[in-house]
Amino acid sequence: MAVELDLTYASELLDERDFAGIERETAGAARLLDGRRGAGSGFLGWLVLPRTMREALPAIREAAERLSASQAVLVVGIGGSYLGARAALEYLKSPFYNALKKTAPDLYFIGNNLSASYHEEILSLCEGKELSAIVISKSGTTTEPAAAFRAVRSLFRERYGAKASERIVAVTDERRGALRELCDAEGYRRFAVPDDVGGRYSVLSAVGLLPLAAAGVDIEALLDGAGDAFSRYASLPFSENPCHRYAAARNLLYRKGRVVEVFASYEPCFVQTAEWLKQLFGESEGKDRKGIFPASASFTADLHSLGQFLQDGSRNLFETVVDIRGGKSRFSVAGDASDGDGLGYLAGKPYEEINRSALEAVAAAHAEGGTPTLLLSTGGRTEYEYGMLLAFFERACAVSGYLLGVNPFNQPGVEGYKRNLFALLGKPGYEDERERLLKRK
């Protein structure tokens, strides 16, 4: 099933007149995208990944199979070279993926922060396990993954000597850069980060597909779903197009003072997808002193923490709730003769049913309290349907960014961070920047 949008719980703030008023603008934004005439149109390769990646699939699968022969795969990457794979892994497999029994190897994500204890603990988890590694970095010089990859190389040299390079696969720039050169020098197998795909849009390139294939994900089905969704949402008329209507709805809400979007779901497997969404939307729209701040929540857990705020606090936010349908679990509330907890009326009822009731109860209550919910529904936790979901959000984000009047495909502020960090750490060539920063203290 394709992603659908239900505006029932946003009707206090959005009606068809609002949509009629923004229809032409939205169509214009979509034309900028599909006609490749908008800002950042050199970075639209993600729209065709479901087609262009086909050719590479056998090689990716073959590399993944060799990686899978080890007990744990270290996945080195940060930002877009980390979040997409992790999001899909937890959604399609489990947030407890590493702890659960399985035939595929553990996946340990490293190089995604600068914490000593984090890296020491991951390395201690590696003790006694056969290892391999995937290193993902377009340039090869971003501090976090580059430093972590040094640790991996050093560990692998120690453990595997001359055979170390056979256990490492790189995903990097096709032609240039530090990691690309290292591939030649060390003989790593490698895959390309396409030139025309930004990090946050790269999950359906080798950046995401290689680690996912190593974990046993059906990457072809993922591409199939994304491809079908891209076609679908590019062709449906506005009134029936949930993707464009979602983009329009969030812009309408923003214009009405809703400056925070809370991405939420009722399944913990969605938590990391929400993190991926925060990068996708935050980095695409958070510029020129504009943008909806992307937050996230995991329900029902966070109804017992953020619920009070969502119900009664500042009325400057809205929720985007993803309803994951198609679950087939029969896990139910157990019976209890005494019924002391008063839960007898639920005995035998499947959790999935109760959970969906919670979703409806909450959306209704929040709407009454003045916080609208944009309700998206998606099918089960299959690769095909997750591919559709990813494509839905990618396209919605691009259209939304154009509606907002920004370039959805650059990230000047992130470059600024990388530069500042180089400067403060004393990297040669950044002396002036360093002096400017230190003056502040």
Next chain:
Amino acid sequence: MAVELDLTYASELLDERDFAGIERETAGAARLLDGRRGAGSGFLGWLVLPRTMREALPAIREAAERLSASQAVLVVGIGGSYLGARAALEYLKSPFYNALKKTAPDLYFIGNNLSASYHEEILSLCEGKELSAIVISKSGTTTEPAAAFRAVRSLFRERYGAKASERIVAVTDERRGALRELCDAEGYRRFAVPDDVGGRYSVLSAVGLLPLAAAGVDIEALLDGAGDAFSRYASLPFSENPCHRYAAARNLLYRKGRVVEVFASYEPCFVQTAEWLKQLFGESEGKDRKGIFPASASFTADLHSLGQFLQDGSRNLFETVVDIRGGKSRFSVAGDASDGDGLGYLAGKPYEEINRSALEAVAAAHAEGGTPTLLLSTGGRTEYEYGMLLAFFERACAVSGYLLGVNPFNQPGVEGYKRNLFALLGKPGYEDERERLLKRK
């Protein structure tokens, strides 16, 4: 070391005149708190937990020791009966606590959502392990933990028969409620949720202390730190009081249009403490259509996702960054003869040093970009210092809530959610509510 506040990176928006202007108000808020004359003053038991919990420590330790004899402890709870223990566990032990080698048992948190797959997966992790359980619920009728506790009882009856009750410890109301009655009927060992302590302020009661003691945390040191911090921040004059100045600063920023606070740190062990903070502040202040929306980030990871927004996006937010000092790890960037990645200038440098440089670089860059940082520093990851940190935030939140003009100790919106859920699920006695909710669809 006590918690300190550094306003260097907020100086564009806050200066001493601002603080002078709000000093009297802040002192008034603190007097409301300490004089027990403010709204919700029946719920100030948390201020004296470091003293009142002493007596219970031997019994808590003894119960924890018996729980620790099993290989995994199921901890059933949601909201304040979940977040505090999990936050402290990850901060003081590790986010990878369960996966790491240790002498204490695994801790599995359940009853904190309504996801079938979540609970099925946790139960599959329990296979082949000796189990015990802690159930934490004031009433015993909250849907999520009550349903999960039914699953635990059913599993334990199956596995341990008549001995099941010996493996269960309850933390619940001292005198009444469904769980309290179950304790009598089944003979569970039990500890009290104090009447005058709300869920989000309960981490230093048996609610947090029992599971933490089972994981080998020094709960007495935690209380010591909190007690010293409460005394300290109640007595320091405003100009030297980081706790009151933090409360004042966030209110000043809110009045200047900063409607989102991003709680962040550079250590992944802080991620769950940020979740605890989101409940603490969100539930205390998010009412009467007011309040700063509490969000969180984990740096440096999220600089590669939210960094763009924080640097260049809407200027309606501020960051509260907790700098965790006192780390003693020597984990360093590895050397590499070729230096292809250009990281040679960092070779041999400890991660902790690099991480702190990142903190400074980022705070400076964000301040320049127009996003201020309130920088809090705390000592190492010891129980005593974490106790201080918790107490710092608890007191700051109470003072801040009074400054905002709300009752920081109620949560009418959460009660609303519980009621709505009962109604939509068809609980007897909620028929009218149910009809009202269904009309909407």
